[in-house]
Amino acid sequence: MSNRENINPIKKSLYEAEIVHYWEHKGWGGKFAHLGIWGLSIFAGLTPFCFLWFVIDELTIDSIAFWGLFSFMTMMVLVSRYLFFADKHRCYHLTPLGIHYTEKDMIPDVAYQVVERTVVFDLENDGVLSFAVPEKGAHAYGGDIYTMTVDQKQELLSKLHSLFPSIEFVKIKRLNDQSKHPVYHQEEEKTAE
Known part of the structure; x- marks a missing residue:
């Protein structure tokens, strides 16, 4: 049994333990x-x-x-x-087994309103991710990320999903299949209405 296998049950029991005390901190760090x-x-x-x-x-x-x-x-x-350099929102939880905390960036809501919808295309059985960010019929950003292994890609996907839960993840069989997604046809749909 490896150390990682020992840590996971301990971490799980720490997160599931009864919270004795809870406190928050909002801001970057110290006083100044x-x-x-x-x-x-x-x-x-x-x-x-x-x-x-x-x-x-x-x-x-x-x-x-x-x-x-x-x-x-x-x-x-x-x-x-x-x-x-966004401020941090930290939540600390004191349990009988120890302390655990969560940390999130406090990004203003207006930043999310400025950004339009993001789609990540996940090429099955390959280490490729393709991004598409539409903007008024064109694409503000489009690009591919290549990972060494499928496991690395899955780790990157889970990290992206935890950081940006509003991103749409779409599995595709071929890279060209992404052009069939509605994100590429938004302007056509608006003119049809």
């Missing part, structure tokens, strides 16, 4: 961690802007390109803060 995260986000978003402003002579305050770039980089500051 939010200041550091905001500083890092501002630095990451505005450094490319400042670099381009100093390098390009035509990029002056009275130009439209300046304000367009400034607006884009300000938006990138907010994206990096709330998506890449």
Whole structure:
């Protein structure tokens, strides 16, 4: 019997044990961690802007390109803060057998409203996953991920499913079968209505 087989029953009994005390923590970390995260986000978003402003002579305050770039980089500051450095929601559970906790990113709901529907095509008996993210008849993103083994693919699928429960997973026999999915025909369906 391996160590992993010993750990799984122990972990299962820990999660099923009666909860004696429960507490939550929302935020990034310590008392001043939010200041550091905001500083890092501002630095990451505005450094490319400042670099381009100093390098390009035509990029002056009275130009439209300046304000367009400034607006884009300000938006990138907010994206990096709330998506890449999102606050954490931790739930701690004290049981007679020990402590276990869960941790989730606190991503604002508006981020999910901006993103349209994502579909992951799972090629059966192969280590290939194909992604499709439609946007107004075109595809904002489409790509394939190749894994070494089918087991690695299944592990990746379970991780994706736990992180993004709203993603649609579709099993296909051939990679070309994905074009038959309704996600590729959304614009045609809208015009037919």
